[in-house]
Amino acid sequence: MKSFLTIAALALATLATGAHAADAACEAKALDKNGKALAGAAKNSFMKKCEAESQASGAGAACEAKALDKNGKALAGAAKTSFVKKCMAEAK
Structure with missing residues (x-):
């Protein structure tokens, strides 16, 4: 049980670090x-757009x-384009 909690804590830390790196x-x-x-508002707007784009690019690579x-x-070709487009839509 202790090892499971350790693994879960490491996974959460990794996710938090990735989000922080994007920020x-x-x-x-x-x-x-x-x-x-x-x-102010200009920074908030830019940050929101930038973070959304960074998440989308990560999903695109996957x-x-x-x-x-x-x-x-x-x-x-077209098969790859179609697959990636469908996958991206499902990821949202």
């Missing part, structure tokens, strides 16, 4: 056209990795 990356990008840090045919070969 830090977005925070670093939150600059106006003159290079000054955004503040969907592309799953894009295999019945023989285990990577899909290509």
